[in-house]
Amino acid sequence: MTTTEYDVIVIGAGPVGENVADRVVQGGLTAAIVERELVGGECSYWACMPTKALLRSASALRAARHLPGAREAVTGDLDVAAVLGRRNSFASHWQDDGQVSWLESAGIALHRGHGRISSARVVEVTGTDGVTTTLTARHAVVVATGSSALLPDIPGLREAVPWSSREAASASSVPRRLAIIGGGVVAAEMATAFAALGSSVTVLARDGVLPSAEPFAGELVTESLREAGASVRLGAEAVAVKRDDSGTVRVKTAAGEQIEADEVLVAVGRTPNTQDIGLDRVGLAPGAWLAVDDTLRVMGGGEWLYAAGDVNRRVLLTHQGKYQARAVGDVVVARAKGEKVEDGRWGRHVATADERAVPQVVFTDPEIASVGLTAAAAEAAGLRIRVVDYDLGAVAGASLHADGYKGHARMVVDEDRKVVVGFTLAGPDVAELIHAATIAIVGEVPLDRLWHAVPAYPTVSEVWLRLLETYGR
Secondary structure: OOOOEEEEEEEOOOHHHHHHHHHHHHOOOOEEEEEOOOOOHHHHHHOHHHHHHHHHHHHHHHHHHOOOOOHHHOOOOOOHHHHHHHHHHHOHHHOOHHHHHHHHHHOOEEEEOEEEEEEOOEEEEEOOOOOEEEEEEEEEEEEOOOEEEOOOOOOOOHHHOOEOHHHHHOOOOOOOEEEEEOOOHHHHHHHHHHHHOOOEEEEEEOOOOOOOOOHHHHHHHHHHHHHOOOEEEEOOOEEEEEEOOOOOEEEEEOOOOEEEEOEEEEOOOEEEOOOOOOHHHHOOOOOOOOOEOOOOEEOOOOOOEEEOOHHHOOOOOHHHHHHHHHHHHHHHHHHHOOOOOOOOOOOOOOOOHHHHOOEEEEOOOOEEEEEEOOHHHHHHOOOOEEEEEEEHHHOHHHHHHOOOOOOEEEEEEEOOOOEEEEEEEEEOOOHHHHHHHHHHHHOOOEHHHHOOOOOOOOOHHHHHHHHHHHHOO
């Protein structure tokens, strides 16, 4: 007999939904998760893991070529088939058996099919066989359906059957020519990956490359892409797209230029997966982002409805969605048991870090690692700041890491509180350095105390000492 009543029902079995359900079960409640595609979601099969696998081999090869002795040992170029094969393994060959087994071991029930809210605390699941099962939640329904690539209204684009991030991440072959519309994280990473894999890449970056990052980050990535043979057209806007009978795609720009490619990747933003999940049945707008309060309860959706991850538009990053998921799971358990809800700043049941302490790594060449506010964002927030810059390549550890190491570091200081509120690193292999800055920002560690956090020598982390010296002890 199939159980149809649970304490909590989660719609969406990506990393966010899985973490919500896991926290609920660990808290002593029962949970069911509803998924219409693969358990594990976007990150596991079409985003985080497969895309980073596409990038990693080229990154390792570049690192070897920047070290005398290692450089001489490199006798060939990338083995594209091997790179794609490793990517396939990280995407579990687009099979979710392992993820399903984990759900079972965690005590989480799985209902496959399309989940729609039909009324308060009730979710109808329609399977591929057309049979509908009605699930009832005693305490909460959590929407964790994520987002999909946004397809802009460019004449001819839909008919040209463009790539989204999904097709780029799961491509079975490398196109000879790839045009990319967009200049954000997905566009920059995929330009880096496919240029290394042998594509002739053209990037149409209307708003620049990595426009939300510190300006030097986009400048360094643009320079690197061009050195890798990619054409980066800053300010170029696509106004028409057409794929002819031979398969060639022609992208026309506002300046009248025509770009020819074998595939066109559109990477200009995301749209919420809320179009057909029954929001209209509870007074909310289908297709809309779900606004939430500090405990991630949907505003206007009733006390039983929550939203975590991309779908609430707070931060569209997997790790931040998982962070939200833990808060949601814990607060649902607390409310179900009548326990105290800790919803103050940095409390157990809120996602305070979403506001000003979000870490992110862009796995381009060079890598861009950041956390907190950019200088522009800090000023826009009304903070009185001081910006401290340092040449990352001038640090002893960087010169050991690679010959000709090129990079940059920026620290944004709130002058009234004397704490770091923003930190950005650009350079080879800086991804693993950003967590120190995350701790400093979340912990609001005073600069005077940071002076006593002595970095080991000779490491790239010595940049902390150089930045503090530049600021002035």
